[in-house]
Amino acid sequence: MSFNPNLIPFDDTYILYDKTDPISFLAAYFSLLPIGVLIFEFSWFIITRELEACIMAAGQVANEIFNNIVKDIIKQPRPFTFGDSFQQDTVRSGYGMPSAHSQFMGFFAAYTSLRYLYCWKSLTHKKRLAGCGFVLTLATCVCFSRAYLKYHSIGQVLVGFTLGGALGSTYYVVVSIIREVGLIDWLLTWRICDYLHVKDSCNLAPITLKEEKDAYYRRLAVMKNSKLE
Numbered sequence: 001m002s003f004n005p006n007l008i009p010f011d012d013t014y015i016l017y018d019k020t021d022p023i024s025f026l027a028a029y030f031s032l033l034p035i036g037v038l039i040f041e042f043s044w045f046i047i048t049r050e051l052e053a054c055i056m057a058a059g060q061v062a063n064e065i066f067n068n069i070v071k072d073i074i075k076q077p078r079p080f081t082f083g084d085s086f087q088q089d090t091v092r093s094g095y096g097m098p099s100a101h102s103q104f105m106g107f108f109a110a111y112t113s114l115r116y117l118y119c120w121k122s123l124t125h126k127k128r129l130a131g132c133g134f135v136l137t138l139a140t141c142v143c144f145s146r147a148y149l150k151y152h153s154i155g156q157v158l159v160g161f162t163l164g165g166a167l168g169s170t171y172y173v174v175v176s177i178i179r180e181v182g183l184i185d186w187l188l189t190w191r192i193c194d195y196l197h198v199k200d201s202c203n204l205a206p207i208t209l210k211e212e213k214d215a216y217y218r219r220l221a222v223m224k225n226s227k228l229e
Helices: 022-030 033-048 051-074 100-118 125-148 154-180 183-187 191-196 209-228
Strands: none
Touching (some): 033 051, 033 100, 033 125, 051 154, 100 125, 100 154, 125 154, 154 183
């Protein structure tokens, strides 16, 4: 069997690490977290049909496209560890400034934190701050992993996270304005949204897991009473 020169690794899951270093091993898994975020958003939409999942995913995709544009403009190489051949002949930029993983997590942390602070009013203030702290911790771990594995310099990671945070905050404001003027309500009238039973209850009336559980028990009590009658 001859070797096919067109075969290249799938860069999103192809991560090099030092097998003798436990921290390097953990860092490799943290580098996969952005993929986990996208899987979560897709699963969230499939299970609940919440439009917010699509809004977040669309923002992340736009953020990723913008990252590749900026990289191709700046053209700053990655640390010399990987030489000049890294990500050559792929659809993604091989440059290092800014870090795509860090920008992704900066966007996610900023957008999600703003939702915790201004949308999830049913949660206590402490729980909202804990949610912000959790997503920021995840973002920090991903940023650390990219520098520790030497895929990016510290500067590339910091710029990526800062840029992602700025874009995530801006995107939150833009989405809020779009909702305020009624474009989201208009979008939900589309036939495809009606066919898929898409809704925006996450924004209009977000409820906690406890409230969902209480609603379940109320429905269960009604069903038992109807059987007794």
